[in-house]
Amino acid sequence: MKPFFTVIVMILPLFLFGQVKIKFENNLDEQVVVKVRYGELTTPIESLTEIFSETLEPNTSSPDYIKIKEIKKKKKFVVLGQIPKKGLFKFFESTVTKRNQEYTVQLTATMQEVPNDEISYKSVLANLSFTPPENSRKVIHVDDAYNIYFGGLSIRKNDSVEIDRIDASVLKAVKKPVQYGNLDKEIESFFTGGFLSDTKGEVPGVASASLSVNNNKVYKLKYKLEDIGTRVWSPTNGKSIDELFSELNPIVKRGIVQRYLADTTLTMHQLDHLYLFQSATIQIENYVSTGTIIDASVPVFFSNNSAFKKEEGTDDTTTSTNMVLNIWSEKDVTYLLVQAAKEYLEKQRELIAIAKSNKDAQKIAEALIGENNAITPVKNVSKNAILNNVGDEINRANEKLLRLGPIKIKL
Structure with a gap:
């Protein structure tokens, strides 16, 4: 009778509490630390008790079912997986409905790394x-x-x-x-x-x-x-940018020329x-x-x-x-701006040349060139000095045109 009684005592806990068997299949190309938590149905996942942990390499399965006796009937368990640099994933959740149950849990997820x-x-x-x-x-x-x-x-x-x-x-x-x-x-x-x-x-x-x-x-x-x-x-009505610029309203052209004379480092570009x-x-x-x-x-x-x-x-x-x-x-068309400035200065030089006095030459220069330009100052300066200044600026324009050469294309 003693052996029979001993057998009954050994089996009784299994009969009362049962057991859950879980097999894990890692279908991801990443290592996963599998974690099993369990507890009451109303307990949040964060507060469940962890009762199992195992590391699975990419695309591998656990060799056999893992027996977990702690999980009782009418309790829930959750299978989580910690993936390095990704976070903690919930792969499976279930309520135990009978004493002995087997589960095969597929570890799979749709993940995409967003480029920066x-x-x-x-x-x-x-x-x-x-x-x-x-x-x-x-x-x-x-x-x-x-x-x-x-x-x-x-x-x-x-x-x-x-x-x-x-x-x-x-x-x-x-x-x-x-x-x-x-x-x-x-x-x-x-x-x-x-x-x-x-x-x-x-x-x-x-x-x-x-x-x-x-x-x-x-x-x-x-x-x-x-x-x-x-x-x-492309050219409008067969007219190139050079022709369109040459036909530009004289007042508009004079305005940008005077801006250029005030700062000859300026450049001009066509929005092409x-x-x-x-x-x-x-x-x-x-x-x-x-x-x-x-x-x-x-x-x-x-x-x-x-x-x-x-x-x-x-x-x-x-x-x-x-x-x-x-x-x-x-398209860099600075050459058009420099050419226009040169022509403008040449006309000014002609008008200044026929001035009858230094004062008249000063007034013409101030009116035509403006106060803020490369030729100032013109006040209290002789007619010849003004002509020399204008001539120097024309020479600089000629030298710049030679340097610019053909139309430059900016890549």
Whole structure:
């Protein structure tokens, strides 16, 4: 009788409490530290008791079922997995309904590492076959682009800071009808809210969208663009930029010449390139931080080691039409400005030469050249000295024209 009694005592705990058997299959290309927690049905995952932990290498399975006697009937258990540099994932949750149960838990998750903002930005530009130069004009309606900028002239300090401009309509360089690009594209990219907030005008299509961004979110942008591409200015009515500039209103031309004489380091550039589209539809998806425990059944995206999941019901779609993303110059036409200044000075020299007195020469020089120029001062200076100053400036203009040579193209 004693052996029989002993057997009964050994089996009794198993009969009363049962056991759960779990087998893990790691289907991820990453190492996972598997953790099992259990407790009452109402207990939050964070407060459950951890009763098991094991490290699984990528794409491996536990050799056999693992017996866990601590998990009782009508209790719940959760299978978590710690993935290095990713976080803690919840892979499985169940309530024990009978004393002996077997589970095979698949460790799988949809994870995508979001490229950093600069990489995403460059990827978008590459897909659009477009890289905007520095100091190019940003997002504008096509009508304004064609009437104001495209074909017009930009007067710049240090080749970059625009201090004056001759609009295309004033120069009579407007191209009609409007011509769009010939490419259609569908692309996707992620951006953090901080990047979009700081550089909204730099991201194609975003500045024209009614998008209110949150710095703590990640955004997925899905582009559908039609008739996009670069257009290059060509002569209007058969007239080159040289001819159009020569026919410019004399008052306008005199104004920019006097600006140049006040600072002969200024340069002039024709805004001869633009990038535009006829239609751009952008679908915007919002992604929010997942918190401390990541649900493996929900696709997640990682940015700077933080996990984000899609925020349902917040998608937005915006459509823009007839927009120019950038306008820029690849043609340096400073030679036209220098030539105009030279011709202007030559006419002044002729008028000064026929002046009857030093005072008359001074008045002519002040009236024609202005007070702030490369030839000042002219007050209390003899007629011959003024003529010499003007002659020196003409010589400098000639030397500069020789240095400039043919039209320079900025790449």
